[in-house]
């Protein structure tokens with residue numbers, strides 16, 4: 181009798197707990213794949229705009245009321261909860277204005293529909309999506325290429341003049357904008373440098389620029405295309421400089437390094453361990469959405485992606501992805517591929533994760549967007565410890581491009597530098613305050629800083645972000661972690677605003693001239 185009573189009590193407790201958990205789950209602002217899929221189908225039953233192919237099953241489900249999740253209510257007024265989106269479905273381009281939490285930290289290697297339907301879904305969605313993305317970008321940036329006279333990247337590509345970001349209509353000049361306080365800029369909604377989102381944040385993953393796709397058509401995505409024009413990207417293929425062979429200049433002779441040609445080029449120049457590392461960097465392996473399974477964004481299956489498919493020649497082709505370190509996907513920051521040049525001098529890797537060693541970085545399962553669970557279906561990269569060591573060995577000899585005007589102290593040689601460059605250097609070390617975070621041989625302090633950019637617009641804060649080195653900066657447009665600053669002029673205007681420097685037009689030109697010498 182007593183045992184029965186205990187059993188009954190237990191059952192009541194367990195059922196209660198189950199209902200409680202379930203209710204909590206229903207309250208989430210974000211949602212998982214299946215749930216979103218069903219909800220979207222149900223939502224459409226209420227005769228709203230359809231984004232799912234008609235052939236899909238439409239389970240009868242009540243539409244969930246969106247309520248702020250209990251555990252992460254925001255302190256910022258004006259943010260909205262992330263909308264309900266199916267995997268692969270369109271996401272807002274102003275994602276900075278949303279918040280919320282996902283139903284789960286884990287994703288699934290199973291598509292929400294059959295692969296053929298998935299292809300059709302994206303064939304139907306892609307043109308409209310990319311049209312909207314291009315319009316959005318054109319509304320934010322003037323991409324008419326204006327070349328800076330006599331300014332070239334290390335391999336000879338012309339450098340664009342800016343700012344490319346559009347000045348809001350009711351402002352006469354950048355100086356007038358900089359006269360406003362952060363609160364005024366926020367109130368009038370005139371901040372030109374809001375974050376950039378991935379065009380399709382619901383699947384996200386790497387997007388390659390057109391110059392890369394032209395040579396590597398196997399990386400053409402069915403769902404999205406690139407959204408920044410070629411003149412505003414790094415040169416391709418970029419030169420490669422080695423700390424161990426400074427006398428040789430560009431060791432690639434203008435070629436793109438591939439698995440097929442690397443051995444010919446480097447045999448007798450590298451140590452066996454560096455050679456092994458280079459091989460690893462050029463060897464494709466399956467990634468989250470580029471692989472042999474149906475969980476992919478290419479028409480044909482492929483063997484995947486190599487490190488140097490983004491970090492081409494140890495530099496960057498401007499491919500972008502999402503930082504792996506947050507959930508839901510819609511909260512992940514867009515990240516522009518950084519150059520690996522000069523990594524030997526960095527103490528901190530990755531925009532947000534503050535990874536402290538090259539070995540650690542190479543080993544964190546980068547290709548799975550921070551979701552090792554996906555390896556079950558796709559297969560792991562399986563890099564051995566010696567492979568990781570090799571990658572780091574090679575990574576550690578990638579040098580910055582020459583900066584012939586800098587002395588061993590990292591200062592401009594007055595005999596070689598122009599007046600404007602020298603004035604720019606003074607501003608960098610003086611009223612520009614740049615040196616406070618950008619110093620040393622790579623012009624980086626190796627700290628993370630919270631620039632509090634959200635002071636200038638209603639948006640979710642991006643939090644502390646690692647300082648970027650400025651050595652070789654002319655070779656790596658676009659700038660900032662998400663590439664929202666298309667030119668060095670944009671970067672100068674950005675910091676002029678963020679740090680409230682109120683530099684004159686001449687000061688800003690001189691500062692840009694200086695940055696080009698680094």
Ligand code: HEC
Pocket residue numbers: 386387461485486487488489490491499500501503504515516517518519520523526528529530531532533538541542546571661
């Ligand atoms: C999408 C193309 C892409 C591929 C492929 C790729 N990376 Fe990256 N890499 C990035 C992006 C984007 C970042 C910036 C990540 C961040 O900020 O969180 C990055 C950051 C890094 C960094 C840190 C650099 C810094 O300045 O903080 C290292 C080191 C690196 N990658 C090495 C590798 C290695 C090794 C591989 C192969 C295992 C690889 N990457 C493959 C795009 C790529």
Ligand code: HEC
Pocket residue numbers: 608612613614615616617618628629631645646647648649650653656658659660661662671672675676679691
């Ligand atoms: C308080 C520290 C701090 C100061 C002062 C500062 N920066 Fe930065 N800088 C950063 C951080 C942090 C980033 C990376 C931010 C991000 O990616 O969101 C950065 C990034 C940059 C970039 C983009 C680099 C790239 O590869 O994308 C440029 C250019 C730059 N800074 C120039 C300047 C100039 C010029 C000044 C002075 C007018 C300056 N910075 C002052 C911290 C600082």
